[in-house]
Each structure stands twice: as C-alpha cells, then as structure tokens.
Amino acid sequence: MPLSDTERIGEPDSFQQPDRELVRVQDLTPEKADQLIWLRARVHTSRAKGKQCFLVLRQQQFNVQALVAVGDCASKQMVKFAANITKESIVDVEASVRKVEQKIESCSQQDVELHIERIFVISQAEPRLPLQLEDAVRPDGEGEEEGRATVNQDTKLDNRVIDLRTTTSQAIFRLQSGVCQLFRDTLTHKGFVEIQTPKIISAASEGGANVFTVSYFKTSAYLAQSPQLYKQMCICADFDKVFCVGPVFRAEDSNTHRHLTEFVGLDIEMAFNYHYHEVIDSITDTMVQIFKGLRDNFQTEIQTVNKQFPSEPFKFLEPTLRLEYTEGVAMLREAGVEMGDEDDLSTPNEKLLGRLVKEKYDTDFYVLDKYPLAVRPFYTMPDPNNAKYSNSYDMFMRGEEILSGAQRIHDAQLLTERATHHQIDLEKIKSYVDSFRFGAPPHGGGGIGLERVCMLYLGLHNVRQTSMFPRDPKRLTP
Amino acid sequence: MPLSDTERIGEPDSFQQPDRELVRVQDLTPEKADQLIWLRARVHTSRAKGKQCFLVLRQQQFNVQALVAVGDCASKQMVKFAANITKESIVDVEASVRKVEQKIESCSQQDVELHIERIFVISQAEPRLPLQLEDAVRPDGEGEEEGRATVNQDTKLDNRVIDLRTTTSQAIFRLQSGVCQLFRDTLTHKGFVEIQTPKIISAASEGGANVFTVSYFKTSAYLAQSPQLYKQMCICADFDKVFCVGPVFRAEDSNTHRHLTEFVGLDIEMAFNYHYHEVIDSITDTMVQIFKGLRDNFQTEIQTVNKQFPSEPFKFLEPTLRLEYTEGVAMLREAGVEMGDEDDLSTPNEKLLGRLVKEKYDTDFYVLDKYPLAVRPFYTMPDPNNAKYSNSYDMFMRGEEILSGAQRIHDAQLLTERATHHQIDLEKIKSYVDSFRFGAPPHGGGGIGLERVCMLYLGLHNVRQTSMFPRDPKRLTP
Numbered sequence: 001m002p003l004s005d006t007e008r009i010g011e012p013d014s015f016q017q018p019d020r021e022l023v024r025v026q027d028l029t030p031e032k033a034d035q036l037i038w039l040r041a042r043v044h045t046s047r048a049k050g051k052q053c054f055l056v057l058r059q060q061q062f063n064v065q066a067l068v069a070v071g072d073c074a075s076k077q078m079v080k081f082a083a084n085i086t087k088e089s090i091v092d093v094e095a096s097v098r099k100v101e102q103k104i105e106s107c108s109q110q111d112v113e114l115h116i117e118r119i120f121v122i123s124q125a126e127p128r129l130p131l132q133l134e135d136a137v138r139p140d141g142e143g144e145e146e147g148r149a150t151v152n153q154d155t156k157l158d159n160r161v162i163d164l165r166t167t168t169s170q171a172i173f174r175l176q177s178g179v180c181q182l183f184r185d186t187l188t189h190k191g192f193v194e195i196q197t198p199k200i201i202s203a204a205s206e207g208g209a210n211v212f213t214v215s216y217f218k219t220s221a222y223l224a225q226s227p228q229l230y231k232q233m234c235i236c237a238d239f240d241k242v243f244c245v246g247p248v249f250r251a252e253d254s255n256t257h258r259h260l261t262e263f264v265g266l267d268i269e270m271a272f273n274y275h276y277h278e279v280i281d282s283i284t285d286t287m288v289q290i291f292k293g294l295r296d297n298f299q300t301e302i303q304t305v306n307k308q309f310p311s312e313p314f315k316f317l318e319p320t321l322r323l324e325y326t327e328g329v330a331m332l333r334e335a336g337v338e339m340g341d342e343d344d345l346s347t348p349n350e351k352l353l354g355r356l357v358k359e360k361y362d363t364d365f366y367v368l369d370k371y372p373l374a375v376r377p378f379y380t381m382p383d384p385n386n387a388k389y390s391n392s393y394d395m396f397m398r399g400e401e402i403l404s405g406a407q408r409i410h411d412a413q414l415l416t417e418r419a420t421h422h423q424i425d426l427e428k429i430k431s432y433v434d435s436f437r438f439g440a441p442p443h444g445g446g447g448i449g450l451e452r453v454c455m456l457y458l459g460l461h462n463v464r465q466t467s468m469f470p471r472d473p474k475r476l477t478p
Numbered sequence: 479m480p481l482s483d484t485e486r487i488g489e490p491d492s493f494q495q496p497d498r499e500l501v502r503v504q505d506l507t508p509e510k511a512d513q514l515i516w517l518r519a520r521v522h523t524s525r526a527k528g529k530q531c532f533l534v535l536r537q538q539q540f541n542v543q544a545l546v547a548v549g550d551c552a553s554k555q556m557v558k559f560a561a562n563i564t565k566e567s568i569v570d571v572e573a574s575v576r577k578v579e580q581k582i583e584s585c586s587q588q589d590v591e592l593h594i595e596r597i598f599v600i601s602q603a604e605p606r607l608p609l610q611l612e613d614a615v616r617p618d619g620e621g622e623e624e625g626r627a628t629v630n631q632d633t634k635l636d637n638r639v640i641d642l643r644t645t646t647s648q649a650i651f652r653l654q655s656g657v658c659q660l661f662r663d664t665l666t667h668k669g670f671v672e673i674q675t676p677k678i679i680s681a682a683s684e685g686g687a688n689v690f691t692v693s694y695f696k697t698s699a700y701l702a703q704s705p706q707l708y709k710q711m712c713i714c715a716d717f718d719k720v721f722c723v724g725p726v727f728r729a730e731d732s733n734t735h736r737h738l739t740e741f742v743g744l745d746i747e748m749a750f751n752y753h754y755h756e757v758i759d760s761i762t763d764t765m766v767q768i769f770k771g772l773r774d775n776f777q778t779e780i781q782t783v784n785k786q787f788p789s790e791p792f793k794f795l796e797p798t799l800r801l802e803y804t805e806g807v808a809m810l811r812e813a814g815v816e817m818g819d820e821d822d823l824s825t826p827n828e829k830l831l832g833r834l835v836k837e838k839y840d841t842d843f844y845v846l847d848k849y850p851l852a853v854r855p856f857y858t859m860p861d862p863n864n865a866k867y868s869n870s871y872d873m874f875m876r877g878e879e880i881l882s883g884a885q886r887i888h889d890a891q892l893l894t895e896r897a898t899h900h901q902i903d904l905e906k907i908k909s910y911v912d913s914f915r916f917g918a919p920p921h922g923g924g925g926i927g928l929e930r931v932c933m934l935y936l937g938l939h940n941v942r943q944t945s946m947f948p949r950d951p952k953r954l955t956p
C-alpha cells in the first residue's frame with residue numbers, strides 16, 4: 001500500500017505490515033552514510049526556518065538531527081506539514097543518512113544527520129506540554145543563574161509519564177532494573193531460592209503501629225510491613241536460603257526525603273551454621289556485587305544522572321567495613337555528640353557517623369553491628385555474651401540506613417518470653433511462634449530498600465526520584 | 479571447646495565457631511567411604527532396636543540412613559539419647575561414611591550409610607507433629623487402598639511450615655523460582671526493562687468491582703487488580719518494552735480450584751511497530767523458553783511431583799499454535815456446544831476446547847486470538863476490520879487460561895469513547911487517559927498468573943498447591 005507523505009498512519013486501528021526495517025537512533029553512525037533508512041522516533045524539538053525545518057528526533061536517551069528541506073525530496077507543503085508536528089509526537093520517517101562536517105554537539109549522534117524524504121505521524125501529542133523535557137533535566141543551580149526554568153518535584157511527579165522520558169529518569173530506572181537483576185543473580189548463584197510471600201496478612205505482627213488496614217470480605221486484614229515472618233517460615237520449612245523482591249507497606253505519616261508508604265523490599269533470609277556473621281558476610285558480598293555491577297555496566301547511566309545531579313563516585317571496601325555499635329557511639333562522642341550506650345541513633349547522628357566513617361575509612365558503605373537489644377524488635381536474638389546488646393545490624397550507604405537485619409530467635413520459648421516483654425499480644429503472633437516448634441535452624445537476614453539503594457548510590461537527595469510512581473501520605477496518583 | 483555427646487548446642491545464643499566443615503547429604507556417595515564427616519540435618523525417622531538406633535537424616539529432598547550402635551564409638555546412654563530425639567529435630571552428627579552391600583531403597587543416598595560417633599541436638603521438635611511428612615506425600619488413591627492416612631489440603635495449609643518440607647512441596651517451589659527466573663532472563667535478553675509498579679492506587683480503574691479497599695490516612699485507596707495501567711504509562715514514557723513481577727489482588731468471592739484473592743502476576747507490555755502479533759510472538763516465545771527451561775533443568779522436580787500427582791508431560795509446539803476465536807467457536811459447535819458468535823467462553827467450554835485442540839494439534843499450549851469486543855475491557859483495541867471483534871487474546875495451558883492480553887487503545891479520544899460506552903466514570907480514569915495525550919506508540923501486552931502456570935505445567939489440580947501461603951476468601955493464615 002503506497003503511503004502519501006501527509007497521510008497519518010497509526011490511527012487507532014491495526015497497521016498494515018510494510019516490508020521495512022526500523023533503524024534505532026543509537027545505530028545511526030557514519031557507517032550508515034548515504035543509506036536510505038526508516039526510523040520511528042519522537043519529535044524532541046522542531047524549528048522551521050524558511051524553506052527548511054530542523055527536527056531533533058529522540059529515542060529514549062539517544063537523539064539525532066533531521067532536516068526537511070524544499071527540493072528534490074520534499075515539497076513546500078511537506079516542510080509546512082513537518083513544521084506543524086507538535087513536540088513529543090511520534091513519527092515514522094524515511095530519510096537518507098548524511099555525514100556532517102562539524103560535530104552536532106547537542107545530539108547523542110554527533111556525526112550524522114538525516115535528510116527526510118517522507119514523514120508520517122504515528123501519534124500526535126497535544127500542543128501544550130505540562131512540562132518541557134529540557135527544563136526537567138536542568139541542574140538546579142543552572143536554572144536560577146541563567147534565568148531559565150527548572151521544574152519542581154511535584155510538577156514532575158504529577159506529570160510522571162512525561163518526566164520519565166527525560167535522560168535522567170531513563171537512566172535512573174534502567175539502573176534500578178539493574179540493581180534488581182544483580183541482587184537476584186548474585187543470590188541465585190549463591191544457592192538462594194526465590195520465594196513469593198503474601199502481602200495481605202491477618203494480623204499486624206509488630207504491635208499494629210504503622211500498618212494499613214484492608215477490608216477483606218466480611219472481616220479486616222492488613223498489608224504486610226515486611227515479608228520477614230514468611231521468609232523465616234521458609235527457613236523453618238527447609239528452604240535454607242531464600243530471597244524475595246516485592247512491595248512493602250508502611251502507614252507512617254512521615255513526609256521526609258527518605259520515607260515512602262509503599263516501597264520495594266529486597267529481602268534475604270538464611271540458615272547459618274555457627275555464627276550470624278555468616279549472614280552479614282552473605283549480605284555485604286551481595287551489596288558489593290551490586291556496586292561492582294553498577295560501576296562496570298551502568299557507567300553511562302551514572303554519568304547521565306550526574307550531569308543533572310552531581311555527586312562523588314560511590315566508594316566501598318572489600319571486605320566490607322564492620323563496626324560495632326559501641327565503636328560508632330565512641331566515634332560520635334569524640335565528635336561531641338552526647339548519647340547513652342543504649343540510645344538508638346538519630347537520623348542526624350547516623351549522617352554524622354557516615355561522614356566520620358568516610359573520613360577515617362574512605363568508604364560510603366559499612367555495617368554497624370551489635371545494636372542495643374532495647375531498640376530492636378522482639379524477635380531479635382540477644383547477644384549471648386552481653387544482655388544489653390543483640391546480634392543485629394544495620395547497613396548504611398552515604399550515612400543513611402538501607403538495611404536493617406538480625407539473627408532471629410529460633411526457639412519458640414525464648415520468642416514467647418521476648419514478645420511478652422514487648423507487650424505483644426501472643427494470640428496475634430501464634431502461627432509465627434508455632435513455626436519454631438518443630439525444629440528450626442539458627443538463621444538471620446535483612447531487608448533492603450530498593451529506592452534508597454538507588455538514591456544513595458547515585459547521590460540523589462529524594463527517594464521520590466527513584467520510585468517510578470511514589471506513594472507518600474500526600475501522594476496517591478498517578 | 480570439647481563438646482560432650484549429650485550436650486545440646488544451638489540453644490538460643492550465638493555459637494562458638496568450631497573448625498569443621500559440614501557436608502551436604504547429597505554429597506554422601508561411596509567416594510566418601512571411611513571418611514569421618516560432620517553433618518547437620520533433620521531427623522526424618524527414628525527406630526530404636528535393642529542396642530542400636532536407626533535414623534534417617536534429611537536435608538530437603540535428600541536423605542541418608544544413619545546408625546548409632548553400642549560399641550567402640552557409642553555408649554548405651556548415647557543410643558538411648560539418640561532414640562529419644564523427636565522427629566523433625568535438627569541435629570549435628572559426627573559420623574563415618576560406610577559403603578553398604580545392599581542398596582538402601584528408601585533413601586536418596588542408596589550406597590552409603592553413616593555410623594554416628596557424636597550427635598548434638600541443634601533444635602528440638604515438639605513430640606506431636608500436626609502432620610506426618612510421609613502421609614503428606616502419599617498419592618491420593620494409595621492411601622485409601624492400603625488403609626494408610628493421607629492429609630487433606632486444609633490441614634496441609636494450616637501447617638504449611640511442615641507441609642513445605644515434603645519432597646513434593648520442595649520441588650514445586652524450586653520449580654516456581656525457576657519460572658520467575660526464566661521469565662525475567664528471557665525478557666531481559668530481549669531488551670525488556672524491569673519496572674516496579676505501585677500496589678496502592680487511588681481509583682478502582684475498571685469500574686470498581688472486585689477491588690479491595692485500604693484505609694489510607696484520612697482517605698481510602700484500593701489494591702491494584704493488575705499493574706496494567708502503570709505498564710502502559712511506562713510505554714508512553716519511552717521504556718519501549720517492560721515487564722514486572724509482583725502481587726495482584728482480586729476481591730472476588732470465588733472459591734474454586736483456580737482462584738486466589740492474591741496471586742503473583744508476571745506482566746509484559748511492549749510497543750510494537752506494525753502489528754499486535756509482534757506482541758503475541760514475544761509472549762509466546764517467552765512461554766516457550768520457560769517450558770524448555772523447565773523441561774531441561776527441572777526434570778528431577780517434575781519427576782518428584784509426578785510421583786505424588788501423576789500427569790502427562792506438558793506438550794507445546796514451535797511456533798506456538800494460534801487459533802482465531804471464530805475457529806475455536808466452530809470447533810466447539812462441531813463438538814455439540816451451542817453458543818453465539820459473541821458469547822464469552824465458559825470455563826467448561828475452555829476446558830473442552832483445550833481437549834479438542836490437544837486431540838487435533840497435540841499441544842497443551844495455544845493462543846486464542848481476536849475475542850469478541852463485547853467481552854473485553856474498555857481499553858481493548860477494536861479490530862479495525864470487523865467491529866464485532868478485537869485485537870485481544872487469551873493463552874491456555876491444559877485448557878485453562880493463564881494469560882489475558884490485548885493491543886491497547888493508545889489514542890485518548892478513542893479511549894474516552896470506549897470508556898463512556900462501558901459507563902466508566904471518566905473522572906476516575908483521568909490520569910490514565912491523560913497519559914496518551916502527549917504521544918503514545920501502538921502497544922500491547924498481557925498478564926500471566928504464576929501460580930496457574932506452575933499448577934498447569936505440573937498437571938496439578940489446585941492453585942493452592944503452587945501458592946506458598948495462599949489467600950482466598952476463607953483463608954488469611956498462616
């Protein structure tokens with residue numbers, strides 16, 4: 001079927017299947033010079049100038065300059081048609097690839113441009129965009145200095161479908177996809193089994209605070225705050241080493257840069273042989289494999305994000321630095337902080353300790369081990385050598401917590417005692433406690449917040465930047 | 479630290495880290511004959527007989543016979559201690575590996591047995607187990623014939639931590655872990671990006687039926703019935719091809735063998751160039767890669783499940799069989815079914831059609847394409863050539879639906895018309911419709927139910943067998 005150059009295909013119907021290959025923008029290099037190619041892309045920018053129309057055509061983070069000029073292959077009418085195509089519309093073009101004398105600095109494909117012979121609109125964008133992509137990727141300071149617009153975060157999130165098209169967003173979420181893959185591949189390689197745990201649960205296990213309630217037929221249920229109890233049941237059920245990736249829910253009315261009401265948990269649980277440090281070693285090695293994988297395979301994405309949000313490269317040690325809680329407290333006291341031995345770390349103190357550790361050890365990632373028992377959940381194993389402490393740990397990236405974990409109590413009787421001490425309704429945790437009555441190996445684990453890992457690895461400052469469709473007490477859409 | 483043979487280690491405290499390697503049961507072969515080894519395992523069975531105690535020690539699906547006998551290496555007291563260890567307790571043993579003359583048919587390790595020299599209880603099981611593992615894996619018929627016990631499904635699910643220890647459960651969930659991995663690896667290889675979509679949403683998109691309500695601070699929210707709207711937004715946001723794995727929620731009061739209120743969705747969405755069959759081809763190829771991966775790498779698991787639940791091997795064709803809806807209807811009519819052209823398929827008719835297709839084409843997997851428009855959701859693209867039909871499809875395994883999908887409408891105006899036709903409140907789907915206003919490529923996709931795929935691949939008959947902690951209208955625990 002011959003297509004005229006002003007015909008609009010891509011109307012809401014099925015397409016005829018033309019006998020043509022579509023080339024990717026990233027493959028438009030001088031090797032393709034003088035070839036006639038087909039391309040589908042968005043109109044990134046458009047500028048008409050007399051008998052010519054310059055377009056920049058974009059696919060994700062790649063773009064190329066294209067030209068429609070009155071002459072052999074285009075009519076005046078066609079130039080006018082091209083000039084009227086709205087930004088962000090999707091077009092099919094037939095064009096010849098031409099080498100350029102001078103590099104086109106503003107495009108990813110700097111050595112070629114396209115001379116368009118035919119152009120069809122596949123999907124037309126409405127003329128008024130709620131935000132401009134070039135504004136959305138402008139570094140904060142730059143906008144003010146040059147009197148140019150930047151886009152505030154709520155506008156970006158309100159129009160997420162457009163904001164996600166920016167080079168920065170594309171890079172962030174491709175890297176996030178990589179984190180999940182590295183996490184799973186590393187653990188699968190270590191012999192872990194992936195499990196799926198329920199999100200609708202019958203009882204709020206940790207006392208009922210910060211839990212969302214769900215209407216469940218004629219009764220009520222809750223959204224799981226973590227898969228921990230289920231991970232542990234899998235250990236009691238002989239799966240030995242398990243992981244899961246899935247949403248976790250926190251009904252906390254916290255409007256901070258690092259809290260979400262729904263986020264993605266990367267969870268690990270494993271039986272160990274003799275010491276819970278076997279668990280710490282498995283988790284830190286997994287984190288190190290993630291950091292290395294990002295460094296080695298996502299450098300383009302990291303550089304792209306850095307252009308808009310500059311930050312220092314993420315540093316880590318091998319093996320991972322492990323400090324005891326008392327050492328951390330000592331470092332803080334030396335820096336002038338007043339705190340008791342069994343006090344929990346405040347967020348500012350965590351940040352400060354991160355800076356002190358970075359100065360002293362030159363690492364952005366470390367483990368703080370042996371937290372005071374009093375500040376940890378009831379199922380945390382006490383330190384057998386010092387009843388004030390526990391076999392529990394947090395892990396930090398750039399001074400912010402990304403994982404909380406512990407050896408868990410695997411004895412039903414001790415678990416009951418500790419739950420009673422924490423004034424937890426034993427009836428509500430019955431099926432949990434009962435899981436340990438028929439033989440349970442010593443085990444431990446932890447849960448990692450995916451959005452925080454991405455935020456902190458990239459040196460970003462708001463977890464909403466690394467959540468595709470963030471949920472917080474004030475945001476439920478889109 | 480010397481350990482006496484009756485000392486119980488593994489009490490709720492940290493362990494001393496002895497200088498010893500623990501051997502895996504599956505590695506106990508004649509090559510290890512006469513070696514002294516350490517092993518941690520469960521007591522699967524225990525039988526005392528005079529001055530001897532026979533134990534079967536188990537790790538997941540592997541087990542080995544072990545013997546404590548009064549003589550050089552064990553005292554009378556030690557035999558008595560061993561005989562008193564409850565089934566399902568976890569023990570550490572030091573033992574020498576001995577080749578046996580006659581194969582031990584009842585164990586996975588048939589060529590060796592262990593002569594125990596020391597034994598410690600790591601975790602003691604309570605004496606009365608709520609179910610016996612050997613009863614839980616007994617094929618249904620066999621129990622009745624021989625007057626032996628089988629365990630009904632509710633008892634199994636009520637005591638899931640023990641039921642999951644059976645060879646059948648271990649095999650099912652290891653295979654399920656494999657399905658997820660094969661799904662993701664195949665799609666990653668095809669250039670798909672993994673995304674994370676929110677489960678708490680502000681509006682019930684498809685009219686509000688079958689949706690769970692969540693209390694969300696001072697307002698109400700809902701649990702997502704599918705990630706579809708978010709997948710589509712990602713396509714509009716230039717991610718081109720995306721997938722996600724995560725829970726989906728259906729507040730359907732259906733108490734059938736194949737319905738759950740929470741299950742795991744394997745979701746795919748992709749832009750296509752010219753025809754939505756490009757989408758079907760991507761999905762069917764992904765399914766074929768999963769089937770091949772299971773066949774080639776999970777044969778032991780498949781055989782293990784077959785022992786308890788016999789079924790025919792799963793058959794599939796390459797390329798996948800694709801029938802049009804009208805062809806399916808014609809086959810049914812030929813078999814005596816009376817139905818109109820635009821009627822939806824009932825579950826029994828789906829089953830029957832599966833049998834007819836199997837007879838005619840010898841495949842357990844096929845695609846039914848071009849469903850009547852009237853029976854599909856509002857966002858389904860109508861067939862441009864016949865307004866009665868649509869560019870939509872279901873996929874079936876052994877005659878049961880495992881995927882529903884379609885080309886989606888990517889034009890805001892047509893979408894609005896179709897939503898109005900379906901009497902959907904436009905205000906509630908505003909942000910969804912708005913996603914298509916700024917350029918959207920033609921696209922399609924589908925959602926696969928993980929539990930159904932595992933159930934049907936293995937020829938099982940209840941989806942609760944392939945959900946670790948199933949949720950239905952009557953079950954919320956454990």
